[in-house]
Amino acid sequence: MSVLTDMATALASGAVRVVDLTHRLDPDFPVIVLPPEFGQCARFRMEEVSAYDHRGPAWKWHNLTLNEHTGTHFDAPVHWISGRDVPNGAVDEIAPENFIGPVVVIDCSQGAAENEDFELTPAVIEAWEAEHGTIPEGAWVLMRTDWSKREPIDYLNMREDGPHSPGPTPEAIQALLARGIRGFGTETVGTDAGQGAHYTPPYPAHYFLHGAGRFGLQCLANLDQLPPTGALLIAAPLKIKGGTGSPLRVLALVPGDRS
Ligand code: 23J
Ligand code: MN
Numbered sequence: 001m002s003v004l005t006d007m008a009t010a011l012a013s014g015a016v017r018v019v020d021l022t023h024r025l026d027p028d029f030p031v032i033v034l035p036p037e038f039g040q041c042a043r044f045r046m047e048e049v050s051a052y053d054h055r056g057p058a059w060k061w062h063n064l065t066l067n068e069h070t071g072t073h074f075d076a077p078v079h080w081i082s083g084r085d086v087p088n089g090a091v092d093e094i095a096p097e098n099f100i101g102p103v104v105v106i107d108c109s110q111g112a113a114e115n116e117d118f119e120l121t122p123a124v125i126e127a128w129e130a131e132h133g134t135i136p137e138g139a140w141v142l143m144r145t146d147w148s149k150r151e152p153i154d155y156l157n158m159r160e161d162g163p164h165s166p167g168p169t170p171e172a173i174q175a176l177l178a179r180g181i182r183g184f185g186t187e188t189v190g191t192d193a194g195q196g197a198h199y200t201p202p203y204p205a206h207y208f209l210h211g212a213g214r215f216g217l218q219c220l221a222n223l224d225q226l227p228p229t230g231a232l233l234i235a236a237p238l239k240i241k242g243g244t245g246s247p248l249r250v251l252a253l254v255p256g257d258r259s
Pocket of ligand 2: 073074075218245
């Protein structure tokens with residue numbers, strides 16, 4: 001398998017570089033806030049069990065409490081009602097081949113800077129394809145908004161009428177699914193826009209992606225370090241029994257500046 005030895009050589013030489021697309025899992029990182037009539041996502045918590053002290057003289061460790069949808073995380077098909085009967089739709093059932101694949105980045109950072117409710121539409125996708133070619137089948141599609149650079153206080157961008165952040169329209173998600181994508185990822189707290197509850201159907205990215213057995217990634221970072229095409233994404237969720245999603249380390253392999 002010379003392709004893998006070539007890859008190891010390329011990683012060692014800097015011809016291929018690793019970009020970390022993950023936020024630090026931090027109790028202060030914001031979690032999604034749903035309308036008050038619904039159950040809420042708990043914040044990540046860390047409890048020290050011992051720290052080289054009387055509780056454990058030679059070791060330090062923590063107990064963790066976390067929602068599956070905390071920090072940089074993966075959404076599985078069973079997260080949504082539309083995907084509840086998708087075969088192998090929970091994180092522990094998804095075949096591992098799904099966790100490595102090509103990735104393209106649609107840069108919406110300028111639009112998102114001008115409009116906090118910026119929409120990824122079919123027209124934006126078509127303009128991107130006119131420049132970069134058709135989105136390849138099996139690709140992750142990531143929506144770059146630079147939202148990951150916001151301070152925690154501005155990240156959910158809560159107003160009296162709820163959160164405001166950019167996201168895809170129902171038609172955009174259907175257009176991506178027509179191209180056979182593997183999944184859709186964002187820098188915001190959800191794959192859907194802050195105001196995504198007001199589309200038909202509500203939360204269309206969740207509804208259509210997971211109904212089609214596809215995946216989501218949220219709270220991604222460093223998308224400005226990825227090329228529009230030609231990178232490889234590694235996103236393997238924890239193997240939680242029946243899990244609907246999981247925090248994870250998301251890595252991209254990108255062309256480096258060495259040959
Ligand atoms: C539950 C309900 C609505 C949404 C979400 C979770 C997420 O965004 C998520 O983290 O999957 S919109
Ligand atoms: Mn989620």
